[in-house]
Amino acid sequence: MQTVFSVGIDALAYGMVLFVISIGLSVTMGLMRVVNLAHGAFAMIGGYIASYATQTLGFGYGVAILVAVVGTIIIAIPVERFLYRRIYGAPELTQVLMTIGITFCVIGIANYVFGPTLKTIPLPEALRGPVDLGFRSIAAHKLFAIACGVAVAGALWFLIEKTSFGVKLRASVDNAAMAASLGVRTKIVYAVSFAVAVGLAAFGGIVGAELLPIEPYYALRYMVTFLVVVSVGGAGSIPGALLACLLLGAIDTSGRYLLPEYGEFFFYLAVIAIVCVFPRGLLGRSK
Amino acid sequence: MKKSVLAALAVLALSSAAFADTIKVGVVGPFSGPFAIQGKNFKAGIDAYMALNGSKVGDNDIEIVYRDLPAADPAQSKALAQELVVKEGVQYLAGFYFTPDAMAVTPLLEQANVPLVVMNAATSAIVTKSPLVVRTSFTTWQTSAPMAKVAKERGVKKVITVVSDYGPGIDSENAFKTTFTAEGGEVVDSVRMPLSTNDFSPIMQRVKDSGADAVFAFLPSGPTTLGFVKAYNENGLAKAGVQFLAPGDLTQESDLPALGQAAEGLLTTFHYAVSHDSAENKKFVEAAHKAIGNPAELSFPSVGAYDGMHVIYKMIEATGGKQDAQKAVDAVKGLAWESPRGPVSIDPETRHMTQNIYLREVAKAADGTYYNKEIATFEKQGDPGLAAAK
Numbered sequence: 001m002q003t004v005f006s007v008g009i010d011a012l013a014y015g016m017v018l019f020v021i022s023i024g025l026s027v028t029m030g031l032m033r034v035v036n037l038a039h040g041a042f043a044m045i046g047g048y049i050a051s052y053a054t055q056t057l058g059f060g061y062g063v064a065i066l067v068a069v070v071g072t073i074i075i076a077i078p079v080e081r082f083l084y085r086r087i088y089g090a091p092e093l094t095q096v097l098m099t100i101g102i103t104f105c106v107i108g109i110a111n112y113v114f115g116p117t118l119k120t121i122p123l124p125e126a127l128r129g130p131v132d133l134g135f136r137s138i139a140a141h142k143l144f145a146i147a148c149g150v151a152v153a154g155a156l157w158f159l160i161e162k163t164s165f166g167v168k169l170r171a172s173v174d175n176a177a178m179a180a181s182l183g184v185r186t187k188i189v190y191a192v193s194f195a196v197a198v199g200l201a202a203f204g205g206i207v208g209a210e211l212l213p214i215e216p217y218y219a220l221r222y223m224v225t226f227l228v229v230v231s232v233g234g235a236g237s238i239p240g241a242l243l244a245c246l247l248l249g250a251i252d253t254s255g256r257y258l259l260p261e262y263g264e265f266f267f268y269l270a271v272i273a274i275v276c277v278f279p280r281g282l283l284g285r286s287k
Numbered sequence: 288m289k290k291s292v293l294a295a296l297a298v299l300a301l302s303s304a305a306f307a308d309t310i311k312v313g314v315v316g317p318f319s320g321p322f323a324i325q326g327k328n329f330k331a332g333i334d335a336y337m338a339l340n341g342s343k344v345g346d347n348d349i350e351i352v353y354r355d356l357p358a359a360d361p362a363q364s365k366a367l368a369q370e371l372v373v374k375e376g377v378q379y380l381a382g383f384y385f386t387p388d389a390m391a392v393t394p395l396l397e398q399a400n401v402p403l404v405v406m407n408a409a410t411s412a413i414v415t416k417s418p419l420v421v422r423t424s425f426t427t428w429q430t431s432a433p434m435a436k437v438a439k440e441r442g443v444k445k446v447i448t449v450v451s452d453y454g455p456g457i458d459s460e461n462a463f464k465t466t467f468t469a470e471g472g473e474v475v476d477s478v479r480m481p482l483s484t485n486d487f488s489p490i491m492q493r494v495k496d497s498g499a500d501a502v503f504a505f506l507p508s509g510p511t512t513l514g515f516v517k518a519y520n521e522n523g524l525a526k527a528g529v530q531f532l533a534p535g536d537l538t539q540e541s542d543l544p545a546l547g548q549a550a551e552g553l554l555t556t557f558h559y560a561v562s563h564d565s566a567e568n569k570k571f572v573e574a575a576h577k578a579i580g581n582p583a584e585l586s587f588p589s590v591g592a593y594d595g596m597h598v599i600y601k602m603i604e605a606t607g608g609k610q611d612a613q614k615a616v617d618a619v620k621g622l623a624w625e626s627p628r629g630p631v632s633i634d635p636e637t638r639h640m641t642q643n644i645y646l647r648e649v650a651k652a653a654d655g656t657y658y659n660k661e662i663a664t665f666e667k668q669g670d671p672g673l674a675a676a677k
C-alpha cells in the first residue's frame with residue numbers, strides 16, 4: 001500500500017512537471033494554430049538564462065525565474081515579429097519546417113555560447129533536499145513543481161475563460177477577419193498570446209530542470225514528449241492537457257516501477273489507444 | 288628566364304617535399320552533436336601528445352585528419368573509414384567513441400593494410416574482430432568488476448543492479464554480477480531501464496523495496512546521470528544507508544560541476560581520474576587544458592587518445608614510416624610505458640590495455656569544486672570480459 005502511494009506521488013509530480021512545460025505548446029497549437037516545434041527551444045533558453053542569472057550573476061532563485069521568463073519573452077519578440085508572423089495560418093508543413101529550423105539554430109547557438117556541458121539552476125535552501133511525508137521522503141522541488149502546475153492551470157483557465165482578453169483571443173482564433181472588423185486588434189492579441197506561451201515555456205524549462213536538465217539538445221530530446229501531451233490532451237484545452245499529463249505520468253511512472261524492461265512501451269501504447277478513441281485528444285474541440 | 292627559374296624552383300620544392308613523408312592518421316569521433324564533448328576530449332588528448340612530443344617521428348611529419356561521426360552509426364563509420372583510407376591515404380585509423388562504429392571498421396583493416404587504434408569504444412569483443420586492432424581505453428568489464436570486490440570488502444551482502452538497457456549497461460551488469468557472485472555476494476534484483484528515462488523516482492522505489500544494502504548502477508555519462516544521482520539522494524536512499532556503487536562513467540569530470548553536492552561521497556571504479564597524482568599526469572593535464580580551452584570539460588576520453596597517439600608514434604618508429612600494418616601492431620605487443628593514468632602495457636594476446644583500476648570517491652576540493660579522489664588501487668588489471676565470453 002505504501003508503495004502504491006509512493007509511486008502515486010511520483011506520478012503526480014512527474015505529470016505536473018510535464019504539464020508546466022507542455023501547456024505553452026498547447027496554447028500555441030490549439031489557440032493560435034501554429035505547430036510550434038521550437039517550443040522546447042524556448043524552454044531551453046529560459047533554463048539557460050536562469051542558470052546564467054543564478055550561477056554567474058548570483059541572483060536568487062525567484063529573481064532568476066522572473067529574469068528568465070522576461071528575458072525569453074524579449075528574445076521571442078523579434079522572432080515572432082519577423083518569423084512567426086509569416087506562418088500564422090500557413091499550411092502545417094511550412095510551420096513545421098520553419099520551427100524545426102529555428103530549433104536547430106537555437107541548438108547551435110546554445111552549443112557555441114554555453115558549451116556542450118550540463119547547466120544546473122541551483123535551488124534555494126527551502127527547495128533543496130527531501131521533505132518527509134510520513135510514509136516516504138520526496139524532493140521539495142517536486143512539491144514546488146506540483147504547486148506551480150496547479151497555479152499555472154488556474155491562472156490560464158481564468159485568463160482564457162473569464163477575462164476580456166480571453167474573449168478576444170478566442171474570437172480572433174475562431175474567425176480572425178470577423179474579430180478584426182469588430183475592432184479586436186488581432187495582431188496584438190496574437191503577439192500577446194505568443195509571449196504568454198513562450199513565457200510559460202521558459203517557466204516550465206526552469207521548474208522542470210531538475211528532471212529534464214538543461215543542455216543544448218534539450219530542444220530536440222523532449223520534443224516528442226511535449227507533442228504527445230498536447231495531442232493526447234487535445235490542443236488548446238487546459239483541462240485536457242492537465243488530464244493528459246496526469247494520466248501519462250501515472251502510466252509512465254507505474255510502468256517504470258513494475259516493468260522497467262519494457263521501456264516506454266506502455267506509455268506509447270496508451271498514447272495510441274487514446275488517440276484512436278479520441279482523435280482530437282481527450283478534451284479537444286472539434287473544428 | 289625568370290619563368291624557367293621559378294619553374295625549376297617549383298619542381299625542386301615539390302620533389303624535396305617527397306623525401307620526408309607525411310604520414311596521415313585518420314581519427315573518427317563525435318566532434319559535433321550531443322556527444323561533441325567526448326570528441327573534443329579526443330582532440331585535446333591528441334593535441335596534448337603532439338605538443339609534448341612534437342609532430343615528427345624520425346623524418347616523417349605526422350598529420351591528423353579528423354572525420355566527424357556525431358552519433359553511433361556503423362554504416363557511416365565504415366564509409367568514413369573507407370574514404371580516409373582511399374582518398375586521404377591514411378596509414379593509421381584511430382578514435383571511435385562507440386562500439387558499433389569500431390566494429391564496422393574492423394573488416395576493412397586487413398585489405399587496407401591499416402592498423403586501428405581504438406581510443407574509447409569499450410566492449411570487450413572489438414579486439415577479437417581483427418588482429419590489427421589495438422585498444423588504449425578500457426572495457427566496461429575491466430572497470431566494473433573491481434567494484435564487486437570493493438562491495439565485498441565493505442561488507443555489502445545484497446546488491447541490486449540498475450543499468451541502462453543497452454550494450455555497455457548489460458556488460459556492466461554481467462561483469463558485476465559474475466564477480467560479486469563469485470565473491471559470495473548476492474544480487475537480489477537486476478533492473479534494466481530504457482535509455483530515455485527522465486524520472487528515476489520509481490526506480491529508486493524498486494531499489495528501496497528490494498531491501499539491498501547497495502545499488503550498483505551504470506548509465507551513459509550525460510544528462511540522465513544527473514537525474515539518477517539526484518533521485519538517489521532525494522528519495523532518501525543515501526540516508527537509509529543504501530550505498531551507491533558504479534563505474535566511473537557516472538562521475539566523469541565534465542559532469543561533476545553539474546552533479547555538485549549530490550555526487551559527494553559516491554564510490555566509483557575507473558581507469559583514470561584527472562586528479563591522478565603523478566608527474567606524467569601533471570604534464571598531460573597542463574597540455575590538455577591548453578588544448579581543450581575550458582578545463583572543466585577535460586575527462587577520460589582524452590587520456591585514451593593521448594595513449595593512442597603514443598602507440599601510433601611507436602608503430603611509426605618501428606616501421607620507419609612504411610605502411611606495414613602487421614609489423615606495426617607486432618611492434619607494440621607487450622609495449623609498456625608510464626601513462627598519465629599510471630603504468631600501462633599492451634597485452635600481447637588481446638592487444639588490449641593492462642592497467643591499474645582505481646577506486647575513487649567524489650570529494651570536495653579546497654576551492655569548492657568537486658573531483659574524483661583516488662583512494663585505492665587495483666594493480667595491473669586485464670580484461671575479464673574476454674575470458675568470460677569464452
